Amino acid sequence: MLDMFLDTLQQGLIYGLVVLGIYLSFRILNYADLSVDGTLPLGAAVAASMIIAGFNPWMATLIATIAGALAGLFTGFLHTKFNINPLLTGILTMTGLYSVNLLIMGRANLPLLGQKVIFTTPLAIEERTFTISFLLILITLTIGFLYWFLETEVGLALRATGNNQKMITCLGVNTDNMKLLGLALSNAMVSLSGALLSQYQGYADVGIGIGTIIGGLASLIIGEVLLSNGNILRDLVAVALGSVIYRLVIAIVLRMGLPPNMLKLMTTFIVIAALAAPNLKEKFMIKRGYRSYVNS
Amino acid sequence: MLIVNDIKKTFNRGSINEKTALNGVTLHLKKGDFVTIIGSNGAGKSTLMNAISGEFFLDQGSIIIDNQDVTFASQHERAKMIGRVFQDPMVGTAANLTIEQNLVLALKRGEKRFLKRAISHEIRDLFREKLKILGLGLEDNLTQKVGLLSGGQRQALTLIMASLIKPKILLLDEHTANLDPKTAEKVLEVTRKIIKEGELTALMVTHDLKQALTYGNRIIMMHEGKIVADLKGEERRKTTVTTLLNLFERNSGRELLNDRMLLV
Ligand SMILES: Nc1ncnc2c1ncn2[C@@H]1O[C@H](COP(=O)(O)OP(=O)(O)O)[C@@H](O)[C@H]1O
């Protein structure tokens, strides 16, 4: 039981970077970026290929992160330069990246057996303890960085871009640049997550990206519903925790006998329910209001 | 300070929705001019504002602000020179951000923004001082989300934001039209104060003839994309509501009273 929890915690923390990236694009920038289904495996592909080619795992992870930023820039470029609809830009990047990822890996699955990875502990402590500490520090640093960034002059301009584009344009901000910056940052985090995931799992697979966005959204919503209060630091912590909670829920339902193939369907329904709830609530209120009006 | 030189703009050219919104507008503003603009619905008043601030490029003509030709400058490039308040109180501020965050964004209007913490104690003091002239108590709620403010409060805040860095020209587009009369009155008073104290050059669109007569030193009347009357100096001082009504009838062949204009 404790084992299950600790394993899930590690996954949750790794995917926490994805959720923070999605928070940045969906919530802060108000850009429904689907690129992440491609940039997660991109990070995995770059990191795994480089490690196998003999690079230091830290270097491999860094380059994987940069690759994600570039992919995010590409998505933003499609929108800002060619005025392509945001949803479509993400789908284009995601689809294109599938081939790119295969190209980088040379095949669909790349095992990292026996390779020195970022989690290989240099210290005399157990590998899992090291991994968890490493991930906790990383996620704390990421949240700290985002919190700091979003309160800077540039960060506020980025938030305003997502909130009121007309207003911030009138204040002299080139919103195209803000979108490019936000998407680059967001996808860099997702790609970093992919790089860590491949090293944690011991392989990179071209298929690990499928459903990233939906899983990320489910985590985001869970975190927000349970813990958010509109304060940005609290939100960041909430969505990162949302990732851990989501992975725990998955682990538990799998234990209870849900066939793994049904996972994506379950996640889809979580997101549908979360998106539909405010709508249904409103309709219900209107009907109730109408009824009390008629009855009075 | 501002030269608008024979500008034309046609929207949706070649389609059945083709609309010439500006049909040869020429306008010279001196430094410190406070011009009120009146005219029927669809006359092109907002389009003139949008043209000056660069929301679209012109079909013809040029715009020069403070000796700088901005005809081909994009909106964010001219932002440094222009302060704006819109009719819709939602447009001028970012609802998800706090009062001080909105203000600090305006404090950097048209300036390079850096990766440094935006808000400091000194900046807060400056904001408190600026907000005090509104008399709305906003200075005590700097960290409140703007989305929680009323329309009038948001409009007043937008005014402060538009004038935080002195603009070469202040554009006000029916900025009190969506407010209740009492709030509108208050926001107008603040407008007058800010323009006077900052010695700003301003263009204010209004559909209220009384307002047009009460404020500013010059009145412009627009109709079908053109300036049809321009009252300044002695002529402006002698202008009454009747003058404006007659002018309007002569130019549009319609009774002003049927239009949206108000004679409060
Ligand atoms: N972006 C636009 N696209 C198409 N038509 C527009 C646009 N902006 C303004 N118009 C049209 O131009 C005319 C003038 O509009 P506007 O300047 O808003 O008038 P007003 O004097 O009432 O502010 C109107 O007929 C309006 O429909």
Ligand SMILES: [Mg+2]
């Ligand atoms: Mg208008």
